[in-house]
Amino acid sequence: MKTISIKTLTSPEDLTLVKNLESLVWADEDPVPVNHSIAVVKNGGMVIGAFIEEQLIGFQYSFPGFDGTNVYLVSHSMGIHPDFRKMGIGEKLKLKQREVALKKGYSLIVWTYDPLETVNGYLNLSKLGAVCTQYIENCYGDMPDILNAGMPSDRFLVEWRIAEDSRSECRVANESGEGPFLINVVFDEQGFPVPEPVLLDDGNDANVLYVPVPSHIQAIKTERMAAALEWRLKTRQIFSHYLNKGWMVTALRKSENPNLYYYILQKRD
DSSP: OOOEEEEEOOSHHHHHHHHHHHHHHTTTSOOOOHHHHHHHHTTTOEEEEEEETTEEEEEEEEEEEEOSSOEEEEEEEEEEOGGGOSSSHHHHHHHHHHHHHHHHTOOEEEEEEOTTOHHHHIIIIIITOOEEEEEETTTTOOOOSTTTTTSOOOEEEEEEETTSOOOHHHHTTTOOSOSOBSEEEEEOTTSOEEEEEEOTTTTTTOSEEEEEEESOHHHHHHHOHHHHHHHHHHHHHHHHHHHHTTEEEEEEEEOSSTTEEEEEEEEOO
16 A cells, blocks of 8 residues: 655645545535635644645645634544545544644644534544534535535534543543433334434433444435434434533444444533
8 A cells, every 4th residue: 555645735736736626525515715725824724635645635624713712723624535535544634633733732623523424423532532512403504415415414513622632532431331322223124223212311310321323324315314314303302402411422432233333422520
C-alpha cells in the first residue's frame, strides 16, 4: 500500500484540489469557494489534506467559532474520495486536526453528525473520545442529497475537549454491557432491525443506559424508508429526553448482532 501523507493546506493550488474533491464527494452541493477557504486559513481556521503521492484523497475543513464567551474550532466538513474509504483516513485527518488546533491555542472542537450513521459515530465517540451533550432536531432542514434525502436532518452536537485525555475507554470503564436498553428491536423478513416502542423511563435508577441503532441506515432507507423514519423518530425521542435531563452520549459499541450497534449514555458529573 502506498504511503498516506497528512498536511495542512494553505496555497490556492491545494485549496483548489479541495474544492474539486468536495464537488466529487457532494455532487449535489456547491463547494466552498477557494477565496473563502484562503480567508479561513488566514484567520484561525484550517484545511487539512490526505494525499497519496500528489493525489488528494481526503480533506477536513474547520473555522473558528465564538458563543459570546468561548472561542472554539468548528469542524465543518470532512470528505474522503470514494475509492479510498475504509482506510482509516478520517481518523488520520482528525488527529492532525487536533495537533494543529492545540498549536493554535484551541482546547475545544465541535461538530455535528447524524447519530444513525454508525461509521461516523464510532470514530467520533469511541475512537476520538468526543461526547455528545445536545440533540438538534432537523438541524439543517430538508437536505436533498443522497445520504440525507427523505429524512429529517437530526444531528448530535459533538464536543471534543482536545486538551484533556477524553478517550471513551476512560469514561466508560465501569460499563458492563448489561442494563436498560431503551428500544426493543425485532427483525423483519429481510433481516432489517425494526424499532419497537420506546421505554423512556426504564433507566431512572441506572447510571449507564444503552440505545440500539441499526448498523446500515442507508440500506434500510433504500429498502424500507418507513422503518428508517421510525428509527429517526424513536431515537430522537430518547436522546432528546435524556440529554435534556443531564445525560451525555459517551461511546458507540458494536453489538454481537452485525445489524446493530448501541450508544452508551451516562450521567454528567
